[in-house]
Amino acid sequence: MDAKPISFVDDARRASRELLRRFDALPKGGVPAAVERLELRARLETLEALDRQYGGNARLELEDAAELVASIVVDLARIDDADLVIGVALWALRHAVAIEAPEPVVNALATHSNRATGREELAAVLALMHAVIGNVGPRLAADLERSNPERPWRILHANLAITAIRTEDAGLMDAAFDALDAALPAERDSFYAEARALALAPGISSVVRKRIEARIQA
DSSP, X not given: OOOXXXXXXXXXXXXXXXXXXXXXXXXXXXSOTTSOHHHHHHHHHHXXXXXXXXXXXXXXXXXXXXHHHHHHHHHHHHHTOHHHHHHHHHHHXXXXXXXXXXXXXXXXXXXXXXXXXXXXXXXXXXXXXXXHHHHHHHHHTTOOOTTOTTOHHHHHHHHHHHHHHHHTOHHHHHHHHHHHHHHOTTTHHHHHHHHHHHHTSTTOXXXXXXXXXXXXXX
């Protein structure tokens, strides 16, 4: 009897195939006229093809990879499917490809945070937010658009801190607050002042109040 080698499943490649399956499951009216469905699907197929060629977690230094990701997330944002946007962002993170259109990803992460109910779900969203911050930081950390309060760098860090507060976990809060302090030093005081006012509401964990107070007094 011939010996048969065991084939290990590449979970990352499975994830890119799942992106295609989810996209194909969208109803006919789920894709606006401004988005060419077949052309967008072809770009999603390219992600899966790159996984097959290079492996699901290989660092890609292909010239057009970041542009491909940006074009996909912008079109997926028009479809208003946060899961698909996050799936493409995860593909970029796995391959160390720059996320050059951060706004759709930041909005999708906010949607995931709002949907999350338990601490484990919130912690998973936090991990994604930290990973996206690491990816977009080299391009956004200078954050020169001070006149725009909706700039993605600010929103991402504010949402990171808010999501951490919702976990009521001191360690997760400290990590998120450290990131906020480093990224938005001019805005930290106003953030913690507002957070303290909200933390005085009944039912808010004492852990949350203590971690916020520690930042105010720092």
